[in-house]
Amino acid sequence: SCGAAQALLLASKHPEIQVLVLLSGGVPPERTDFLAKAPGLAVFAAASEDDTYPAAGMRRAVETSPNHASRLVMLKNAGHGVPMFDKDETLLPAIVRWVKATLDPP
DSSP: OHHHHHHHHHHHHOTTOOEEEEESOOOOHHHHHHHHTOTTOEEEEEEETTSHHHHHHHHHHHHHOOOTTOEEEEESSOOSSTTHHHHOTTHHHHHHHHHHHHHSOO
């Protein structure tokens, strides 16, 4: 969760980063400001709808991103962070497919 903000901070200092996968994280305003100016950075964000603050942060991150490959996945009753993988078996394959497609488009 707090790793999402840290990942965005890292990406703001390393323009060679092309993709971020964010799970259940809050996104502070200074990170959305960075995202809005980072068209080369694609974001895959996932959260559980019932995890309200992180869900809003993940939605905000994808809505702010100008990269057309950015994607939001909202799950139902899936918990917070890593436990979402146990609650929804489609999440990990979706992330892998997205990363492959985003880094190596056809």
